[in-house]
Amino acid sequence: MNLYAFGKTLVKTALTPLYRFEVVGHEKFPKEGGILLCSNHIHALDPPVVGMTAPRTVHFMAKEELFKLPILGGLLPKVNAFPVKRGMSDREAMRTALKILKSGEVVGLFPEGTRSTDGILKKGLSGAGFFALRxxxxxxxxAIIGPYKAFRKVKVVFGEPIIMEPYRERKATPEEVTEAIMASIQKLLDENSK
Structure with missing residues (x-):
């Protein structure tokens, strides 16, 4: 068992007694090819929760500060996370993400760039659209639907894939694509928050 699979098992073992997880749309996740997995962000546990519920291995883009923390900093690269400097154009992170996507793997990111403290979806950063196009x-x-409260349900909903070819053909801007991504996440939140 590799470290990612071990980590996934560990996270499931630790979190399943605490929260009642419901996963919706698992079957919609493409079984192969490069995928940009974009989620809302409401809690520090979102990355491991998305990682444990996604049917494929996810390479998460994570803020650089986390890689400087004791223990966690050494563990993150072993579970396929890679650092990104926030608030600036990070060419190394961009190259890494594009390389992973072009090799047919999954990159996970939270387009809002930071956690939403009130649970309301914020405007997405154009980096999501850039990676999707390029x-x-x-x-x-x-969509992750909380709240993360002990013994309460946490729902993770995977939506229909957004096919990027039409956007590439009409030379859509990264901002346009990010708006489409955020609209899809909002739709999942609206349809599943009952």
Whole structure:
């Protein structure tokens, strides 16, 4: 068992007694090809929760500060996370993400760039649209519906993939694509928050 699979099992073992997880749309997740997995962000546990519920291995883009923390900093690269400097154009992170996508793997990111403290979806950063357009990948929108309260349900919803070819053909801007991604996440939130 590799470290990612071990980590996934560990997270499931630790979190399943605490929260009642419901996963919706698992079958919509493409089985192969580059995928940009974009989710809303409401809690620090979102990355491991998305990672444990996604049917494929996810390479998460994570803020650089986390890689400087004791223990966690050494563990993150072993579970396929890679650092990104926030608030600036990070060419190394961009190259890494595009390389992963073009090799037919899954990159996970939270387009809002930070957690939403009130649970309301914020405007997405144009980086999500950039990766979707340039990464030779389609987008899977994902909605996490909390709250993360002990013994309460946490729902993870994977939506229909957003096919990027039409956007590339009409030379859509990264901002346009990010708006489409955020609209898809909002739709999942609206349809599943009952």
């Amino acid at each position: 990464g030779n990948a389609d987008v899977v929108p994902c």
